[in-house]
Amino acid sequence: MPIVTHLHGGHNTQESDGYPEAWYLPRASDIPDGYARVGSFYEQFKTIFENQFNAAWEPGTAVFQYANQERAATSWFHDHALGVTRLNVYAGLAGFYLLRGGPADLPSGVLPGPAPKLGDPPGRHYYEIPVVIQDRSFSTDGSLFYPSRASFDHFTGPYIPGSDISPIWNPEFFGNTMVTNGRTWPALSVEPRRYRLRFLNGCNARFLILKIVTDPMAARPATPVLPFWQIGSEGGFLPAPVQRDQLLTAPAERADVIVDFTSIPVGTDLYLINEGPDEPFKGVRAGTNFRPAAPGTTGQVMKFTVARPLAAPDRTVPPARLALPPFEPLGPASHTRQVSLQEQNSAVLRGVGPRVVMLGTVDRHGNRTPMGWGDPITENPALGATEIWEIHNSTSDAHPIHIHEVQFQVVDRQSTGHSARPPEPGESGFKDTVIAYPHAITRVKATFDRAGQYVWHCHMLEHEDNEMMRPYRVGPP
Numbered sequence: 215m216p217i218v219t220h221l222h223g224g225h226n227t228q229e230s231d232g233y234p235e236a237w238y239l240p241r242a243s244d245i246p247d248g249y250a251r252v253g254s255f256y257e258q259f260k261t262i263f264e265n266q267f268n269a270a271w272e273p274g275t276a277v278f279q280y281a282n283q284e285r286a287a288t289s290w291f292h293d294h295a296l297g298v299t300r301l302n303v304y305a306g307l308a309g310f311y312l313l314r315g316g317p318a319d320l321p322s323g324v325l326p327g328p329a330p331k332l333g334d335p336p337g338r339h340y341y342e343i344p345v346v347i348q349d350r351s352f353s354t355d356g357s358l359f360y361p362s363r364a365s366f367d368h369f370t371g372p373y374i375p376g377s378d379i380s381p382i383w384n385p386e387f388f389g390n391t392m393v394t395n396g397r398t399w400p401a402l403s404v405e406p407r408r409y410r411l412r413f414l415n416g417c418n419a420r421f422l423i424l425k426i427v428t429d430p431m432a433a434r435p436a437t438p439v440l441p442f443w444q445i446g447s448e449g450g451f452l453p454a455p456v457q458r459d460q461l462l463t464a465p466a467e468r469a470d471v472i473v474d475f476t477s478i479p480v481g482t483d484l485y486l487i488n489e490g491p492d493e494p495f496k497g498v499r500a501g502t503n504f505r506p507a508a509p510g511t512t513g514q515v516m517k518f519t520v521a522r523p524l525a526a527p528d529r530t531v532p533p534a535r536l537a538l539p540p541f542e543p544l545g546p547a548s549h550t551r552q553v554s555l556q557e558q559n560s561a562v563l564r565g566v567g568p569r570v571v572m573l574g575t576v577d578r579h580g581n582r583t584p585m586g587w588g589d590p591i592t593e594n595p596a597l598g599a600t601e602i603w604e605i606h607n608s609t610s611d612a613h614p615i616h617i618h619e620v621q622f623q624v625v626d627r628q629s630t631g632h633s634a635r636p637p638e639p640g641e642s643g644f645k646d647t648v649i650a651y652p653h654a655i656t657r658v659k660a661t662f663d664r665a666g667q668y669v670w671h672c673h674m675l676e677h678e679d680n681e682m683m684r685p686y687r688v689g690p691p
């Protein structure tokens with residue numbers, strides 16, 4: 215299988231970013247003559263890296279350099295090979311990458327800890343826990359099941375070459391099982407104290423709306439029993455803690471939160487549930503504009519049991535009194551760029567679609583031009599430029615848009631016929647993925663201070679694998 219690793223949230227040079235066409239084949243031994251063993255950018259980036267670091271890329275490998283100079287944050291790494299990201303990540307090629315220290319972190323003891331680390335003795339109690347939430351489906355023998363196009367919309371053909379519809383592309387994937395840190399519906403024993411949970415939505419396409427409740431089968435929308443205190447997003451700490459009854463996270467978004475179990479009696483069971491839909495997310499409210507996930511399956515994520523008294527006093531700072539590290543917003547933008555999100559149905563079969571999802575440009579008259587992966591680069595910020603990107607979503611679904619290499623600030627959103635509205639409270643810090651709502655303009659601001667060729671794309675992996683990804687270049691073409 216082709217692979218190339220992307221550090222999602224990293225601020226790295228182009229040859230270490232995991233460019234989709236810089237893939238390679240690990241341990242390949244059965245490739246016929248005339249078939250590619252590496253992607254079209256592999257040799258170019260191999261030469262750049264070896265000349266700079268004097269470290270060889272042996273056949274079937276790549277070596278990347280991460281400077282780790284970003285703000286302390288919750289990042290993650292995953293496969294990014296062109297056209298197969300959805301399958302490789304679904305198969306398990308994803309993991310946390312937690313960066314600590316520096317001026318944008320807090321001293322030890324202020325936040326709940328410790329976190330798990332290599333070499334810990336068995337039975338150690340953890341109060342900081344990374345939590346990746348994914349949805350999966352399984353065959354009866356326990357193997358992963360990934361559906362065909364027909365199971366998505368019941369279209370049975372004709373497929374290519376009898377039409378322009380591919381049988382191997384499923385427009386989105388929604389599993390029937392929730393998996394947390396690799397386990398289906400796990401339980402976590404906690405103490406009556408504060409915990410730091412670093413949430414990652416690692417789903418292929420599913421948006422999550424998380425709550426903590428007493429009854430996992432309660433009618434949706436359910437009443438939360440404990441709030442989340444969000445202290446960070448993708449780019450590290452927020453300017454100040456934000457109390458939230460629920461967490462909306464799109465694929466690839468992270469939420470660094472504190473949950474305070476101090477007032478919960480020993481012996482109590484609580485449940486982390488999901489009220490996001492079992493279908494593409496369109497925004498607004500659960501139970502009003504979309505049906506929440508099935509309470510008995512994808513509507514449940516994990517259980518918390520307050521199973522024991524305090525093992526030691528909790529001397530961490532209550533989240534309402536936390537002073538987070540200083541936050542320096544980006545300066546003024548020198549350029550505003552307009553880009554678009556679009557879907558296209560079959561050109562030969564009436565009513566069949568989507569055939570493809572695409573990114574593109576918007577001209578000064580509002581005309582949208584859809585573009586594929588192989589079209590010429592249209593986004594070319596100058597090195598060091600701060601730009602506002604206006605993301606025009608003309609589709610009926612929300613899309614999580616990820617821009618490589620940068621951490622941006624959400625400026626505002628503007629729905630058709632309405633005034634612009636400010637970012638949500640949990641979006642007040644730096645981010646690398648933003649929800650672009652349907653029939654709305656989402657504005658983000660970023661500084662492009664690394665020369666090279668990168669990508670921006672929808673992080674619904676089925677979309678990314680079927681043209682909803684574009685290269686962009688920082689600096690001279």
